[in-house]
Amino acid sequence: MNAVSPVSVTFADVQAAAGRIKGLAVETPLVESPALNERLGGRVLLKLETQQRVGAFKFRGAYNRLVQLDADQRKAGVVAFSSGNHAQGVALAAKLLGMPAIIVMPADAPALKVANTKGYGAEVRLYDRLTESREAIAAEIAATRGAVVVPAYDDPHIVAGQGTAGLEMLAQAKAVGAEFDAIVSPVGGGGLLSGISLVTKELSPKTELWGAEPSVYNDLAQSLASGERVTVKPTVRTLCDALESPSTGDITFPILKRNLAGAVGLTDPEVAEAMRYAFLTLKLVMEPGGSVGLAALLTGKVDARGKTVGVVVSGANVDPELFARILKGEV
Amino acid sequence: MNAVSPVSVTFADVQAAAGRIKGLAVETPLVESPALNERLGGRVLLKLETQQRVGAFKFRGAYNRLVQLDADQRKAGVVAFSSGNHAQGVALAAKLLGMPAIIVMPADAPALKVANTKGYGAEVRLYDRLTESREAIAAEIAATRGAVVVPAYDDPHIVAGQGTAGLEMLAQAKAVGAEFDAIVSPVGGGGLLSGISLVTKELSPKTELWGAEPSVYNDLAQSLASGERVTVKPTVRTLCDALESPSTGDITFPILKRNLAGAVGLTDPEVAEAMRYAFLTLKLVMEPGGSVGLAALLTGKVDARGKTVGVVVSGANVDPELFARILKGEV
Numbered sequence: 001m002n003a004v005s006p007v008s009v010t011f012a013d014v015q016a017a018a019g020r021i022k023g024l025a026v027e028t029p030l031v032e033s034p035a036l037n038e039r040l041g042g043r044v045l046l047k048l049e050t051q052q053r054v055g056a057f058k059f060r061g062a063y064n065r066l067v068q069l070d071a072d073q074r075k076a077g078v079v080a081f082s083s084g085n086h087a088q089g090v091a092l093a094a095k096l097l098g099m100p101a102i103i104v105m106p107a108d109a110p111a112l113k114v115a116n117t118k119g120y121g122a123e124v125r126l127y128d129r130l131t132e133s134r135e136a137i138a139a140e141i142a143a144t145r146g147a148v149v150v151p152a153y154d155d156p157h158i159v160a161g162q163g164t165a166g167l168e169m170l171a172q173a174k175a176v177g178a179e180f181d182a183i184v185s186p187v188g189g190g191g192l193l194s195g196i197s198l199v200t201k202e203l204s205p206k207t208e209l210w211g212a213e214p215s216v217y218n219d220l221a222q223s224l225a226s227g228e229r230v231t232v233k234p235t236v237r238t239l240c241d242a243l244e245s246p247s248t249g250d251i252t253f254p255i256l257k258r259n260l261a262g263a264v265g266l267t268d269p270e271v272a273e274a275m276r277y278a279f280l281t282l283k284l285v286m287e288p289g290g291s292v293g294l295a296a297l298l299t300g301k302v303d304a305r306g307k308t309v310g311v312v313v314s315g316a317n318v319d320p321e322l323f324a325r326i327l328k329g330e331v
Numbered sequence: 332m333n334a335v336s337p338v339s340v341t342f343a344d345v346q347a348a349a350g351r352i353k354g355l356a357v358e359t360p361l362v363e364s365p366a367l368n369e370r371l372g373g374r375v376l377l378k379l380e381t382q383q384r385v386g387a388f389k390f391r392g393a394y395n396r397l398v399q400l401d402a403d404q405r406k407a408g409v410v411a412f413s414s415g416n417h418a419q420g421v422a423l424a425a426k427l428l429g430m431p432a433i434i435v436m437p438a439d440a441p442a443l444k445v446a447n448t449k450g451y452g453a454e455v456r457l458y459d460r461l462t463e464s465r466e467a468i469a470a471e472i473a474a475t476r477g478a479v480v481v482p483a484y485d486d487p488h489i490v491a492g493q494g495t496a497g498l499e500m501l502a503q504a505k506a507v508g509a510e511f512d513a514i515v516s517p518v519g520g521g522g523l524l525s526g527i528s529l530v531t532k533e534l535s536p537k538t539e540l541w542g543a544e545p546s547v548y549n550d551l552a553q554s555l556a557s558g559e560r561v562t563v564k565p566t567v568r569t570l571c572d573a574l575e576s577p578s579t580g581d582i583t584f585p586i587l588k589r590n591l592a593g594a595v596g597l598t599d600p601e602v603a604e605a606m607r608y609a610f611l612t613l614k615l616v617m618e619p620g621g622s623v624g625l626a627a628l629l630t631g632k633v634d635a636r637g638k639t640v641g642v643v644v645s646g647a648n649v650d651p652e653l654f655a656r657i658l659k660g661e662v
Contacts, residue, residue, distance in 0.1 A: 029360040034384055050614040053365055112611070276651070280443070283381040283647035285614040316614035320607070324655035 007251050009156040011202040014163035014195060017064040021164060024096065025060050026052050028165070030172035030310075035281050040297055042304035045178060047169045047312045050285060054116065056242075056315030057165050057192055058089030058152075064161030065150055066093045074099040076146040081105070081134040083241045084113025085315050086152040091122035102141055104134050110241060110319045153191030154249030163195025169310055170203050178308050180207040184293040185312035187211035187220055187263065188243040190252030192314060197259035207310075208261040210302050212292035214238040215265030219247045220256065224263055229253045239268045239322075239331065242289030242315060264301040266292045272326045274298055275318075279327060287318040338582050340487040342533040345494035345526060348395040352495060355427065356391050357383050359496070361503035361641075366612050371628055373635035376509060378500045378643045381616060385447065387573075387646030388496050388523055389420030389483075395492030396481055397424045405430040407477040412436070412465040414572045415444025416646050417483040422453035433472055435465050441572060441650045484522030485580030494526025500641055501534050509639050511538040515624040516643035518542035518551055518594065519574040521583030523645060528590035538641075539592040541633050543623035545569040546596030550578045551587065555594055560584045570599045570653075570662065573620030573646060595632040597623045603657045605629055606649075610658060618649040 028051045036044050049057035066078060077100030080090040087103040094101035101122040105114055106129045118124050125141070127134055142149050151158060166183075173180060183200060185193045193211050200207045211220050216238055222230040231247040238244060248256060266274075271288045274295035278284045286294070293311040296302040302309070325331045359382045367375050380388035397409060408431030411421040418434040425432035432453040436445055437460045449455050456472070458465055473480045482489060497514075504511060514531060516524045524542050531538050542551050547569055553561040562578040569575060579587060597605075602619045605626035609615045617625070624642040627633040633640070656662045 026363070026365065029362055031360055031382055032357070033382070034357065051362055051364070055612075055614050279616055279651065279654070281386075283386050283616040285610055285616060320610065320658035323610070324658045327651035327655045 007156050009159045009198060009251065009255070011198050013156060013160035014167060014199055017060070017157070017160040018164045018167050020067050021060055021063050021161065024063060025164070027168055028052050030169060032176070033282055040304040042306055043178060043308040044297065044304055045173055045308070045310050046282070046294070047165060047310060048284070049165060049312060049314050050290060050316035054085065054088035054092050055317045056085035056089065056290070057162055058085045059092060060164050061158035061161030061191060062086065062089035062150065063093040063096070065155060065157040066090070066097050066099070068157060069099070069148060073148050076148070077101055078150045079104065079138050079141045079147040080150040080152065081138050082152050083244065084109045084117070085242055085317060087117040087122070088113060088120060088317070090150050091117045091120035095121045102147065104137050104141070110317065112319050113317050116317065153189030154251050156251060158191050159195045159251060161195070162192040163199050165192065165312065166196030166199035169196070170199065173310065180204060180310045181307040182208040182210060182261070182302065183310040183312070184210040184212055184296050184302050186243060186289055186292045186314045187213050188245040188289070190220065190248035190256050192312065194252040194255040196312070197255060201259050209259055210261055210296065211256065211263035212296040213263055213265055214240045214243050214292070215267050217244055217246070218263070218265040221263040221265060223248065223253060224257065224260060227257070239271050239288035240292060242287065243292065264296050266295045266299070266301070268331070270295045270299050272331050275326050284313070285316045285318070285323070286313055287315050290315040338487050340490045340529060340582065340586065342529050344487060344491035345498060345530055348391070348488070348491040349495045349498050351398050352391055352394050352492065355394060356495070358499055359383050361500060363507070364613055371635040373637055374509060374639040375628065375635055376504055376639070376641050377613070377625070378496060378641060379615070380496060380643060380645050381621060381647035385416065385419035385423050386648045387416035387420065387621070388493055389416045390423055391495050392489035392492030392522060393417065393420035393481065394424040394427070396486060396488040397421070397428050397430065399488060400479060404479050407479070408432055409481045410435065410469050410472045410478040411481040411483065412469045413483050414575065415440045415448070416573055416648060418448040418453070419444060419451060419648070421481050422448045422451035426452045433478065435468050435472070441648065443650050444648050447648065484520030485582050487582060489522050490526045490582060490586070492526070493523040494530050496523065496643065497527030497530035500527070501530065504641065511535060511641045512638040513539040513541060513592070513633065514641040514643070515541045515543055515627050515633050517574060517620055517623045517645045518544050519576040519620070521551065521579035521587050523643065525583040525586040527643070528586060532590050540590055541592055541627065542587070542594035543627040544594055544596055545571045545574050545623070546598050548575055548577070549594070549596040552594040552596060554579065554584060555588065555591060558588070570602050570619035571623060573618065574623065595627050597626045597630070597632070599662070601626045601630050603662050606657050615644070616647045616649070617644055618646050621646040
């Protein structure tokens with residue numbers, strides 16, 4: 001018997017996704033701050049996925065996945081589990097495509113993310129992180145209603161959709177005369193960064209790719225070091241609710257392993273400091289998980305001196321109460 | 332004896348200013364939010380001068396003014412008075428051009444604006460709003476040191492410099508297939524909006540221009556209604572420290588009178604609500620005075636239904652303590 005060939009995603013899949021989301025997803029801006037450049041001694045271009053629909057890149061992949069469902073599947077709808085940004089992406093894509101969506105979210109997800117998900121018309125099923133299995137709940141809903149489960153990252157259409165952010169980044173950089181020596185992106189399950197890497201390796205193969213993750217969820221750094229996918233135990237919480245995936249995926253890890261220069265870990269204080277810098281100097285709202293790429297540069301964990309570096313700011317769905325505490329230096 | 336002809340500013344002056352600031356000022360992004368469009372029933376494009384150097388549009392005019400000083404003037408330096416954004420614009424332009432700058436600022440100016448102004452290397456002279464005259468202090472410094480006084484708005488080079496934001500807006504709108512039915516901009520002394528109006532009347536004469544000002548500093552609305560420049564008594568404070576000018580200027584008012592469709596007033600609660608909307612939905616930091624154009628749309632005081640409207644977001648230098656209070660609904 002032949003070995004089952006792994007699911008693959010290609011640059012062409014990202015190009016096809018770009019065609020599907022055109023005019024529906026926002027072509028988010030790539031911005032540059034002279035103050036940040038001066039501080040880091042390099043040229044830094046920030047890709048503001050905070051300006052994407054739902055306030056995070058997740059709409060790209062979700063729409064690319066849902067638009068490819070057939071008429072019967074659309075009728076039965078979709079089910080997804082997510083701490084919040086994928087939830088919102090799936091909820092809005094389902095709304096635009098006129099299909100029902102049920103989202104399984106942890107009861108302690110940011111209130112803003114839960115409220116927005118409901119606001120897009122999705123049904124939300126809250127679960128207890130400690131006593132319930134979100135996979136089991138989603139599987140039961142899928143079985144009962146015939147709904148399609150939409151994974152947050154380990155799906156070729158999701159990866160291809162997220163990769164469209166990379167297509168835009170490279171074109172926008174070219175338009176301002178920049179070529180990336182490196183790109184740094186937040187990484188949880190790896191859908192976004194693996195998608196971007198497919199684009200970068202095709203169009204700008206000399207660009208180094210770095211993942212930024214919470215230091216206590218540094219499964220990617222461990223996995224790259226050992227060459228095998230490592231799963232960390234999700235025993236602690238961090239500020240970065242969006243990046244608390246215990247591991248990358250069956251599809252995303254092989255791509256990341258092939259394409260990344262490395263991964264760096266950020267602590268909560270480093271993340272909070274990056275969020276304050278974004279507010280005070282860049283005048284941008286970032287959620288904790290969205291700011292780890294910037295934090296990687298500000299801490300010097302990824303060196304920008306003398307280089308042109310692209311930073312993906314992946315989302316900005318942060319509760320105002322937490323943001324206020326971070327501004328006041330209480331976090 | 333012939334009447335003295337008034338100082339005039341032309342479209343050509345704005346074009347010349349654009350050449351002078353090219354590569355030094357940021358070409359700030361023009362962004363669009365599907366959520367905002369849906370809420371307002373129109374197409375809204377936000378010009379983010381929050382992404383300009385110093386976090387506000389003021390660098391444009393300040394640099395255009397200072398770069399035209401001769402060698403002797405540069406040696407003696409400049410003096411300016413400002414609640415904060417002009418202060419920072421002049422301070423940074425002076426730094427880039429290697430000349431000394433003294434800024435006269437009210438003692439109760441936002442701490443962030445004072446700190447940043449000092450951070451750009453300027454000498455700051457604080458004064459008491461109630462007992463001292465900033466004009467007298469600046470005049471004395473000018474006389475003693477031979478420094479050139481750089482007005483915040485009533486100066487042709489300042490107006491021309493600020494107008495470059497309008498040049499960019501129209502070109503950026505064209506690039507995304509948009510033509511403005513209207514543009515709404517914050518207005519204090521009127522330097523920004525008069526400059527934008529020179530551009531708009533030349534390149535897009537059908538575009539209606541609206542000023543947005545604090546309702547208790549509605550000197551422009553009163554002036555447009557009476558046809559004569561009205562000065563309001565600065566007896567109260569508002570959230571909008573940047574827009575508390577008691578009147579427009581000798582140069583700016585005639586331009587505004589000729590070119591504007593009208594002016595609308597915004598209350599502090601309306602401004603705070605716009606700032607919260609910007610944080611929660613647009614993921615953008617705006618200072619109170621920078622958000623009045625958005626507030627004018629959100630309150631329906633300028634109607635966006637079925638229209639394409641440009642909104643200038645003029646600045647984002649807001650103290651974190653105040654921003655936190657606004658997020659928590661305490662303001």
